[in-house]
Amino acid sequence: MRTIDSIAFQKERYFPTLDGLRAISILLVITWHVDEHRWWYLSGYTGVMIFFVLSGFLIHTLLLREEDRSGTVSLKAFYLRRSFRILPLYFTVLAMYVGMLRLPMLAKQAVAFRAALPYYLTGFNDIAPMAPFNQSWSLGVEEKFYLVWPLLGFVVLAARRAWRIPIMALLAAIPLFMGPLGHLGVLVPYAIIMLGCTLGACLDNEAIYEKFRRFLGGIGFILVPVVFLLFHALLGLHPDRSRPLFGYLLIGYTLSTALVQAWCVMGRSPVHRVLGSKWVRYIGQRSYGIYLVHLICLSVTQRLLPPVSPIKTRLLLLATTVLALAVAEVLYRLVEHPCIALGRRVQERWLHSRRTQEIASPALK
Template identity: 30%
Template sequence: MNHLPGLDLLRALAIVWVMLFHSFLVGGLGADFAWLSRFGWAGVDIFFVLSGFLIGTQVLQQLRRSGTVSLGGFYARRAWRILPAFSAVLALYVFFPALREVPGLQPWWQFATFTMNLLIDYERNPAFSHAWSLCVEEHFYLVFPLLAWVLSRRASVPRFLAVCAAVVLGGVALRGATWLHFAAIDPPRNWFIEEIYYPTWMRLDGLLVGVMLASLRVYRPQGWERLQQHANAWLLGGALVCAVAFWLFRERTGLLANTLGWPVLSLGFGLLVFAGAGRRSLIGRWRVPGMAWLAAISYSLYLSHKIALHLVHMWLAPSLQGSRVLLFLSYALAVLLFGALLHYAVERPFLRWRDRRLGVPASSSSHAAAQCD
């Protein structure tokens, strides 16, 4: 897929938003700027829609060309893309407890097997808990190519739409029933995180919307192009749908948010991704300086930013309390430096090594981290 400034912008905004949300670990942004971080958790859902679209496009294009998917090649590319940087950060968390943003850490094997999001004791072991979303993505990588291949054997629009509707309605029903059950018994643990927010089967809406966009692009390219002619209208529509979703999420742990909120939010982000996946919209037409770089290192930033925040909080914050601006800049600089170090020292070399082995042209590997690679 060609380099798309709109998707770079969305990915960069998503990672910045997530990091702003996690600033609560170091005391937050203060009352005047709390609005910047209040909905920052939704940055993860932008990543889910992007992953569904980009990985979905990659898999579906292969299916359309050859009628099959090279599972070995797909899983190998995903492994070399994900595991090196993840393993490096996991090693830091396991072997250097002083780097953890909080003391408690789930057993290492739960991270290594990407089951942490299903087994976590959040009250006691919340360190590196943001890896939950990576677990969801890994489960998607594992299942989606197989499911796509099975559905392609007897492909039809009604069957595809029926599957999509079943996933959305099933998610609404499952989250609603789970919420009602645990709200009634109110166990002495963070059941919202453990039973609703983290489990993979509760968080399929964003990935599904991304896959639906990919299906439209691959199997109905003429329809895709016709819709892209009105990209700015879809961009505005996406912003309005997101506003409705954030209204639903005004009580983030409430029943309304965790039934209807997730599909509405995913739809809104899906419209933004659609607008950014071409060059006719405002976000798709213009390159915002620095966004492509932030997008390229976003994975490393996501993995490492809590360590960077913690180090500044422990080492520099006590001496900078008199200047909130300087303290904020110190946090931001540390996060960027730590993420860039992980990207250039670990993530990028392994991507280049992988691409040499697979014979990918050098010109296409430079943007691999920021797009569908």
């Protein structure tokens, strides 16, 4: 496999293959929710873990790019981008749930939804009682993580950049390795995101990057995806998710996921071209919308195609995926993309205003 050098990597602002990973992740999640027993071997719940590592890597890498360019990170600009990226579509779909659950046939689910709604409105989705829209638990984890980590990593540790990687590695490792022993389990999702951040910090370090490059340019080209697929298979074969062994398999899977993401962003091969191809990227770029709406779409398709046979279950999976993609496309055009563009304009106006004030301030003095 051909790998890019650190100079080329530092110039990257967009990683097409990560959209490919997003596409795979969301398809895994849909298989799990359609029928976790029929497609047990796909371990579809791992799609969220891939999302977590990917999110940590990408956001931390882009913050490092900003720090390299300007010498600092604007938290206000970051929170503006994040808010316009996540919240408009989130509240749009939440409103869709509110409207849908007003139907008389869904009255029983509406009771549970009303109990969970205060959690959904305040970002505590991960501790909300079981109710419709509970797939949003991962958003609650991400939003709390990104509320705290940029402040800690780029303000508190701004003058101690050499400390970042060791601190990040510890923050990821302690919950991950204590989780299977029954400790710090609530912090494991945050640790998985931190693992992605740690990967981003490592690849930003030229010396570490070159070590990754030598490994992935050699035996790692085959070894990394094989180990990832092996752990994926072992998770599906392990019957008891409450046993410590399963927890340690999850650790191996999470670490191999991080290596696969390094493999994706650093390498160039036919597989990378497939992951970065137009239609795979298309699904990945709409994965957030698909994630939010796919359970609504599943409830619709289940009424039309009750999963009473293997063929109907496969049709249910296909119909749910197509319908979720169609709804996500509409939301992407009407809500998601316009709000992201609006957020960029608001950020640019604010940054321009701040630069103007900084230029004018010396003259005023």
